[in-house]
Amino acid sequence: MPAVEDTAPAAEEAAFEAVGLTRSYRLEGVSVDALRGVSLRIGRGEFVAIVGPSGSGKSTLMHLLGCLDRPTVGVLRVNGVDVSTLDDGGLADLRNQVIGFVFQSFHLLGRTSALDNVALPLVYRGVGRAERRRRAEEALTSVGLGHRLDHRPSQMSGGEQQRVAIARALVGDPKVVLADEPTGNLDTRNGEEVMGILARLNAERGVAVVLVTHEAEVAAQARRRIHVRDGLIELDDGDAP
């Protein structure tokens, strides 16, 4: 059940709202456009897959949506906030509070317990130790790892590691989970399990899930697919804004 108690204006209802996003890189003096004017709107509680071949610009789009990078041109509002008004610290706070990341290669801290890995975003939010522990434990339990709190990533399977990463993405109660090829390093069974968890989060908690993938099977599980090619949106089968 999506939360609907917001009193914010309709325009700020969206998790992401992008108008004419362009991102250019300078490679050895030559300007390369990775994105060439992308406009989209992803509402709260949506389950979206961004699909495209490698080099299509989907990763760049993901980095922009994740506030890891800034657009060269264009306006991006994340949870109603125009990112161009934020400094680096403000972007860090936005990532911390609004977005949960799930990466293809998990990105867990190797010599740190599952619990401490999951609690890490809360450290940067200034949450106290006991409260962090409680919330991290809750998040790990919700992905079915309540019994492996003190295990280190090296003591876990790939599927378990990705579930730890999902717990970490969730621990801060984000509005959006951005998952970059979350099943890319997993076998089919673990991949399905991870997708199942993401779908359940979306359905039960109303967290928007934005999935970047090049696998059609994975993309098929989303309720909306945005196809990116050559830095442009080629096809958007969802309810167009």
Place this chain on the structure above:
Amino acid sequence: MRGAEALRMALEALRVNRLRSALTMFGVVIGVSAVVILVAIGTGAKEAVEGEIAGLGSNIILVVPGQVGLGAAPTQSRLDLTDVAYVRRVVGDPSKVTVAVNSGEPVRVGRTEVFATVTGTDQYMPNIFERPLHRGRYLSATDVDTRRRVAVLGSEVADKLFQDVDPIGRQITVAGVRFRVIGLYEPVGATFGVARDQEVHIPVTTAQRLVGLNRINGIAVGASGPDEIEPLRQKVVQALAERYPGERFSAVTQTQLLGTIGSVLGMLTGVLAAIAGISLLVGGVGVSNIMLVSVRERTREIGLRKALGARQRDVLRQFLIEAVLLTTIGGVIGILLGVGGSLLIQAVSPVPAAITWWSVTLAFGVSAAVGVFFGVAPARRAARLDPVIALRAE
């Protein structure tokens, strides 16, 4: 992020790389302990020399013919006992002036012979120099006036010649002449390498006859207080210059000696500390180097932390704290080693060592500062990493 959290994180990072952290610290440990030990030795040497000078007695002015100074050739003395009488009149109080005639002579008892510094002096010597008696008596006015062949022995001379026998009243032979022992000094140690316990004191008049000269080697004047030293010194030098126009006389005070030697040894201590400081600096470069390696190795971790909401200053603080922890923990260990080493040197070697709080505090402060200084560059590099690039790093 809270400060305590950053500290905990940094400690964790150091713990994870135990060996590397220990090796990096080692450079700082060596630097800091070297500073503490070398400063302790320098300070100890200075204190020892100052103690020796102070041990001579208080407010002494030594008058010698010629110019005293490094490289000055020894001057043939032309002073004699009439000059001593003259200086006594100038000073006004005869009991505050004494005299020395020095000669190295063999001293024999039975078959035992030692080489001693035979010093002719007078009854006023104990008024001016700190020379406590162990037994017997000092030279008297009558001893001097009647050229008695009596001697007061330094403790080492007495030990060598008489071993366990009480020397008082016994005969010794100095340069073939028989003397009677009337007194025995307490051990006083050496001053500037002059072994004062190897001296034999005899009446100055007897000494002059013994060596066949009527010259004296020096006059010592005792001032009544520290403020009197300088005026008295000038008065004596001027009076002698008037008596012997065209000749030079030097009067050296303990304060001058203390000042000269103190500044030389202070400089030496400074040089030692600076050399040790260089090794601390090298340790700091090591910290910087390791931190740069660490930042490179942990690029992905930094990218992840940033993605999860770490701000630049959170990352900066984390790495800076790591660097400062490396140097301050190294500093504390270095101080402990340095203090321990200084105490050991003091205990088992003749080298004096005195631990000074300023060197300990300075060494700790410098090691912390080294951490900040050499940690800033790697920490800034970490803080400024682009999260997109950092996350992609292998």
